[in-house]
Amino acid sequence: MLDAPLKRTPKGLFIGGKWVPAARTFPDLNPSDNSLYADMPDASRSDMTRAIEAAHAAYPAWAALTFDQRAQTLLKVAEVWERRKEEFIHAVMHEGGGWYGKGVFEAGFVAGIFRTAAALCYQSVGEVLPSADHKVSMAMRVPVGVVGVISPWNMPGILTSRGYAAALAAGNAVVLKPSEDTPYSGGLYHAEVLEEAGVPPGVFNVVTCSRESVSEVGDELIEHPLVKAISFTGSTAVGRHIAAKCGAHLKKCCVELGGKDSMIVLEDADLDKAAQAANFGCFMHQGQVCMSTEKLLVHESVYQPFMQKFIDRAAKLRTGPVSDKGNHIGPLVNTRQAKRVAALIEDAKAKGATVAHGGRYWDNFVEPTVLTNVTSSMNIWNDETFGPVVAVSSFRTEAEAIALNNDTEYGLTAAIWTADEQRALRMAGLLETGMVHVNDQNINDEPVVPFGGVKASGVGRYGGRWSLEAFTELRWITLERGGRHYPPGF
Numbered sequence: 115m116l117d118a119p120l121k122r123t124p125k126g127l128f129i130g131g132k133w134v135p136a137a138r139t140f141p142d143l144n145p146s147d148n149s150l151y152a153d154m155p156d157a158s159r160s161d162m163t164r165a166i167e168a169a170h171a172a173y174p175a176w177a178a179l180t181f182d183q184r185a186q187t188l189l190k191v192a193e194v195w196e197r198r199k200e201e202f203i204h205a206v207m208h209e210g211g212g213w214y215g216k217g218v219f220e221a222g223f224v225a226g227i228f229r230t231a232a233a234l235c236y237q238s239v240g241e242v243l244p245s246a247d248h249k250v251s252m253a254m255r256v257p258v259g260v261v262g263v264i265s266p267w268n269m270p271g272i273l274t275s276r277g278y279a280a281a282l283a284a285g286n287a288v289v290l291k292p293s294e295d296t297p298y299s300g301g302l303y304h305a306e307v308l309e310e311a312g313v314p315p316g317v318f319n320v321v322t323c324s325r326e327s328v329s330e331v332g333d334e335l336i337e338h339p340l341v342k343a344i345s346f347t348g349s350t351a352v353g354r355h356i357a358a359k360c361g362a363h364l365k366k367c368c369v370e371l372g373g374k375d376s377m378i379v380l381e382d383a384d385l386d387k388a389a390q391a392a393n394f395g396c397f398m399h400q401g402q403v404c405m406s407t408e409k410l411l412v413h414e415s416v417y418q419p420f421m422q423k424f425i426d427r428a429a430k431l432r433t434g435p436v437s438d439k440g441n442h443i444g445p446l447v448n449t450r451q452a453k454r455v456a457a458l459i460e461d462a463k464a465k466g467a468t469v470a471h472g473g474r475y476w477d478n479f480v481e482p483t484v485l486t487n488v489t490s491s492m493n494i495w496n497d498e499t500f501g502p503v504v505a506v507s508s509f510r511t512e513a514e515a516i517a518l519n520n521d522t523e524y525g526l527t528a529a530i531w532t533a534d535e536q537r538a539l540r541m542a543g544l545l546e547t548g549m550v551h552v553n554d555q556n557i558n559d560e561p562v563v564p565f566g567g568v569k570a571s572g573v574g575r576y577g578g579r580w581s582l583e584a585f586t587e588l589r590w591i592t593l594e595r596g597g598r599h600y601p602p603g604f
């Protein structure tokens with residue numbers, strides 16, 4: 115079943131528990147050959163309004179369920195997701211252009227996100243506060259109501275489910291707008307799973323639309339007064355725009371954005387392990403992960419042996435269509451992205467960078483590419499590449515490595531390779547990122563950790579109890595029991 119790319123026929127938008135056709139469709143392409151994967155519903159602003167109203171109508175009954183009932187439903191979602199995971203893997207390969215192994219990993223991870231969300235249903239705890247008036251004074255967590263979720267294409271299983279699972283656990287209803295590059299694996303497929311698992315109609319709605327319609331449909335999701343919070347994962351440019359709009363409408367928002375992540379290889383690192391980790395961190399899923407290793411910072415004393423080992427490994431990666439499972443490096447998600455990455459390589463070459471490995475590109479493919487002699491005047495040093503290209507730089511001192519790591523507007527993850535954990539901990543305190551991994555590469559996530567970045571990499575945290583903070587309000591409630599005195603005259 116996994117070997118034959120299928121053309122999909124979507125059932126429609128998913129609104130109020132029903133599959134509803136849109137007036138128009140848009141082409142959803144298979145990036146391995148730009149063939150048509152599906153004609154997807156291209157929603158209008160009024161489709162989005164209907165989805166928001168359906169979510170609003172369904173929210174009170176969902177919020178009123180016991181935590182146990184919500185948890186049982188989310189466990190059922192995990193069960194259905196696991197049973198159908200081969201379908202997801204197939205979709206994410208042929209709609210998203212991901213290598214088979216990435217699909218297997220992603221499918222497994224998502225089931226964990228739903229199980230963690232089920233556990234969160236039991237953890238919406240508040241606090242009892244001291245009161246000068248001897249009241250019973252409490253801070254309680256309450257759902258916000260309707261949460262709008264906007265998700266990216268690069269991990270359409272993980273990043274979409276991470277955006278909404280905790281919101282559902284907290285008792286909210288959701289309207290999801292997936293990426294126009296993965297409207298099925300990041301959107302309507304989720305609707306099929308949640309419908310089959312028995313999530314009540316209207317609690318989860320999916321509205322797909324084309325790039326041409328996204329500004330209008332997205333605006334409705336952010337501006338509609340019934341939507342109380344936005345959960346966004348995507349680029350910094352769009353995230354800034356969305357956070358600003360949320361600010362103008364005084365809405366909560368959690369935005370997880372881009373990265374320009376470094377891996378630092380110190381002189382006492384295990385070079386074999388570091389080279390293998392770098393090969394994965396730089397090139398897995400064509401470098402299209404927000405946490406991909408985009409800058410490799412190597413101590414000058416181990417630069418030559420490390421680079422030899424790293425390039426030897428990179429040379430074994432095969433690039434080509436994902437229908438051949440031997441290809442670890444598939445296409446970039448679309449022609450626009452492939453051209454953007456090629457332009458970054460050309461800009462670096464024109465400004466004096468050396469292509470130490472790779473450098474070729476064709477159709478939507480870019481082979482694993484290692485650039486050395488990179489300077490900060492090159493776009494590749496500053497811009498998020500989101501492609502299988504790494505910029506390598508050497509350093510002499512710890513302080514230099516920290517400065518090179520921090521020389522970016524982004525702040526998502528950093529990685530440090532050293533035999534000295536004390537030294538790594540000391541350095542971790544000085545790196546301007548939301549996450550630091552010692553003796554591993556940058557791509558790490560678990561459903562129970564506070565995942566998120568600083569600087570232009572985002573605001574807010576996903577995962578575990580931190581997700582509850584993103585998708586609930588704190589309400590202060592007091593019980594006056596006769597001790598309160600008012601000024602004389604009142």
Ligand code: NAD
Pocket residue numbers: 264265266267268269273291292293294328329331332333347348349350352353355356370371372373403404405498500526567571572
């Ligand atoms: P993108 O910003 O182009 O799109 C993200 C989502 O925003 C899509 O659903 C898109 O349709 C929607 N969108 C675009 N314009 C909009 C508008 N005007 N109003 C409402 N919605 C709008 O990002 P992408 O290309 O899908 O994803 C890649 C980016 O996401 C990279 O920068 C990557 O680093 C980032 N990312 C971050 C994380 C993280 O956790 N920090 C994880 C994955 C990806």
